[in-house]
Amino acid sequence: MSDMSNAVVEKYHNDFLKEVEAHVEDGEWVKMCMQCGVCAGSCPLGDHWAHPPQELFMMIRAGKREEVLTSDSMWMCTSCYNCIVRCPRGLPITHIMHGLAHYAHRLGLAPEKQPTRVFAKLFWDNITKNGRANELKMGLSLYFKDGFGNGIKEAMKNRPLGQAMMKAKRLNPMEFFGGHGVKDKSGLHAMLAKAREIEDAKLEQGK
Amino acid sequence: MVVATNQTILVVGGGISGLTAALEAAECGKDVILIEKNPSLGGRISQLYKYFPKLCHPSCGLEINLRRLKGNRNVRVMTLTEVAAVSGDTGNYTVTLKRSPRYVNDNCTACGECGQAVEAEFPDEFHYGMKTRKGAYLPFNMAYPQRYVLDPRIISSDDADKAKAACPMHAIDLDMQEETLELSIGAIIWATGWRPYDANKIQPYGYDRFPNVITNVEFERMLDPFGPTGGKILRPSDGKEAKDIAFIQCAGSRDENHLKHCSRICCMASLKQATYVREQYGDEGKSSIYYIDIRAIDRIDNFFAKVKADETVSFIKSKVASITEDKATGNPVLHGVNVEGYHRYSNPHELVVLAIGMEPSVPKDEFPVEVVMDDNGFVLADDSNGAIFAAGCTADALDVNRAVQNATASALRAIQVINRVAASEAASGAEG
Ligand SMILES: Cc1cc2nc3c(=O)[nH]c(=O)nc-3n(C[C@H](O)[C@H](O)[C@H](O)COP(=O)(O)OP(=O)(O)OC[C@H]3O[C@@H](n4cnc5c(N)ncnc54)[C@H](O)[C@@H]3O)c2cc1C
Numbered sequence: 153m154s155d156m157s158n159a160v161v162e163k164y165h166n167d168f169l170k171e172v173e174a175h176v177e178d179g180e181w182v183k184m185c186m187q188c189g190v191c192a193g194s195c196p197l198g199d200h201w202a203h204p205p206q207e208l209f210m211m212i213r214a215g216k217r218e219e220v221l222t223s224d225s226m227w228m229c230t231s232c233y234n235c236i237v238r239c240p241r242g243l244p245i246t247h248i249m250h251g252l253a254h255y256a257h258r259l260g261l262a263p264e265k266q267p268t269r270v271f272a273k274l275f276w277d278n279i280t281k282n283g284r285a286n287e288l289k290m291g292l293s294l295y296f297k298d299g300f301g302n303g304i305k306e307a308m309k310n311r312p313l314g315q316a317m318m319k320a321k322r323l324n325p326m327e328f329f330g331g332h333g334v335k336d337k338s339g340l341h342a343m344l345a346k347a348r349e350i351e352d353a354k355l356e357q358g359k
Numbered sequence: 360m361v362v363a364t365n366q367t368i369l370v371v372g373g374g375i376s377g378l379t380a381a382l383e384a385a386e387c388g389k390d391v392i393l394i395e396k397n398p399s400l401g402g403r404i405s406q407l408y409k410y411f412p413k414l415c416h417p418s419c420g421l422e423i424n425l426r427r428l429k430g431n432r433n434v435r436v437m438t439l440t441e442v443a444a445v446s447g448d449t450g451n452y453t454v455t456l457k458r459s460p461r462y463v464n465d466n467c468t469a470c471g472e473c474g475q476a477v478e479a480e481f482p483d484e485f486h487y488g489m490k491t492r493k494g495a496y497l498p499f500n501m502a503y504p505q506r507y508v509l510d511p512r513i514i515s516s517d518d519a520d521k522a523k524a525a526c527p528m529h530a531i532d533l534d535m536q537e538e539t540l541e542l543s544i545g546a547i548i549w550a551t552g553w554r555p556y557d558a559n560k561i562q563p564y565g566y567d568r569f570p571n572v573i574t575n576v577e578f579e580r581m582l583d584p585f586g587p588t589g590g591k592i593l594r595p596s597d598g599k600e601a602k603d604i605a606f607i608q609c610a611g612s613r614d615e616n617h618l619k620h621c622s623r624i625c626c627m628a629s630l631k632q633a634t635y636v637r638e639q640y641g642d643e644g645k646s647s648i649y650y651i652d653i654r655a656i657d658r659i660d661n662f663f664a665k666v667k668a669d670e671t672v673s674f675i676k677s678k679v680a681s682i683t684e685d686k687a688t689g690n691p692v693l694h695g696v697n698v699e700g701y702h703r704y705s706n707p708h709e710l711v712v713l714a715i716g717m718e719p720s721v722p723k724d725e726f727p728v729e730v731v732m733d734d735n736g737f738v739l740a741d742d743s744n745g746a747i748f749a750a751g752c753t754a755d756a757l758d759v760n761r762a763v764q765n766a767t768a769s770a771l772r773a774i775q776v777i778n779r780v781a782a783s784e785a786a787s788g789a790e791g
């Protein structure tokens with residue numbers, strides 16, 4: 153467990169619900185769940201979740217911190233919003249799922265190889281580098297995420313699509329050499345660093 | 360001529376609550392006017408097959424109350440009447456009533472000749488449109504008053520003349536007009552009751568798309584021996600007997616997207632309806648109740664325990680997520696997750712009954728006088744309401760037992776107002 157994680161555990165004396173309420177986006181809604189199960193039943197990917205949302209909420213209340221934060225369940229959410237629309241208590245379930253995933257990621261507890269997480273990390277690095285998404289590099293880094301050989305295979309498989317996109321001017325091959333970006337990149341990086349500093353300070357307040 | 364004074368109590372709504380309030384006040388010697396929007400008294404209980412928890416027939420309790428009514432000279436009943444406006448204050452209201460024409464006077468003996476003579480048919484409100492009725496009709500067998508009504512839609516058509524010609528009692532008067540009356544009233548008891556929540560609004564359950572998804576109020580009608588299916592549980596799609604029946608609780612209640620309140624009676628209603636299934640099919644019937652939690656309170660808990668012990672009734676802890684239809688069989692298929700163990704299911708049933716809840720029958724913004732209400736449109740007991748008191752399901756989603764208690768309490772409150780009015784008039788009379 154990371155230092156940061158230990159710090160919050162100490163602060164909340166193992167009251168995981170309180171921890172979630174304080175640090176997870178929309179976490180204060182968790183206690184409103186009445187365990188009706190309509191979110192789980194409405195989820196198009198429901199079969200693939202180890203723990204559907206209402207089970208995660210119950211686990212949070214039961215203090216199953218480790219199991220929740222290391223779970224890959226909340227990473228399965230595709231933001232279809234079916235659950236939010238149907239929740240009889242109006243819980244922003246989609247947002248809570250993303251909040252939990254993000255929190256687990258920050259604490260270094262999220263499953264390392266979970267594809268959604270890998271994608272999210274690649275995307276973050278991609279877009280924060282220049283302040284603009286570099287689609288060519290994003291695609292390539294996704295192809296090569298499982299090693300060089302696999303990357304070549306994936307790239308070949310998707311070549312026709314890439315070429316068609318280039319023809320339609322939806323993809324610029326020149327992006328390979330750096331790519332476009334915002335004017336003040338160092339300003340952007342300073343801003344992001346400051347934001348992280350503020351967020352981390354909030355988490356570490358418990359120390 | 361309707362005579363009223365500021366010592367008269369007006370009761371609005373002739374369901375079980377309004378009837379009770381009117382009778383309690385009248386039997387204490389007060390002067391009461393009871394108005395009802397429909398052509399007959401009785402309200403929603405007359406549309407129920409049996410009452411929980413005793414499983415007796417509501418017609419019995421209704422009959423007792425109608426006898427009390429017939430035996431009391433202090434209550435005047437006006438049907439087809441609504442409140443148009445209220446002004447004034449405690450002990451001194453002016454109420455404007457609007458009375459729609461019945462086109463049948465009190466010569467009527469309910470012989471039914473007019474009904475035979477007319478041709479046009481309309482959806483039968485009493486049976487929630489599950490069958491049709493003629494344009495000249497008796498609202499239901501126990502209707503009070505026992506008098507036919509002409510549907511205003513047949514007036515000025517051939518049917519109206521046919522009805523008039525057929526009546527041996529000269530009871531049909533096609534020249535009746537809408538009337539407006541202004542009355543002086545001391546206190547008002549509001550007992551306009553509830554209406555079923557519109558199941559079409561619960562989109563994932565497909566009430567509007569799947570014929571074999573019905574509501575609990577429609578299910579009550581099916582059991583009525585004089586009802587649309589002659590007392591049999593039949594599937595609307597193919598008229599076949601349905602033996603495997605699912606009940607979905609909190610259909611539109613306890614839901615931020617629909618009714619925010621717990622309608623309180625739906626759990627008991629479904630438990631009761633599961634006993635109908637057993638009554639009809641014995642061990643061959645199957646009831647499956649999908650629920651969030653069963654809210655059967657105090658003495659009613661015994662009833663729950665009894666139904667729970669029945670092996671043909673099963674309980675699935677789950678708010679059903681959606682319903683689809685199996686085209687081949689016409690069976691609705693319920694999808695969701697059983698939160699006891701988190702098992703995903705897709706369960707077909709022959710018939711699905713939505714346990715829809717109650718909402719106030721008069722919408723919040725249509726109430727003819729300003730009163731304090733909660734978010735759901737139920738009228739609260741509040742001093743600023745003056746002498747306007749809610750009774751029964753106007754006050755809250757209640758079962759009959761509680762509605763009647765509540766109605767008796769509001770009768771007492773109204774009586775206190777009238778007594779104060781009488782005392783102050785006696786005092787000023789003595790002075791002058
Ligand atoms: C499916 C189902 C099953 C139920 N089963 C049971 C049971 O087994 N046992 C039990 O105890 N309870 C049961 N209930 C609850 C029961 O129906 C209510 O408690 C009861 O009907 C309340 O009576 P009420 O007089 O307050 O309202 P209502 O019965 O709604 O009466 C209101 C009356 O006011 C009239 N009205 C409406 N608006 C106006 C207006 N503007 N002007 C004049 N008149 C107006 C209406 O026409 C009606 O006659 C059940 C409810 C449901 C939904």
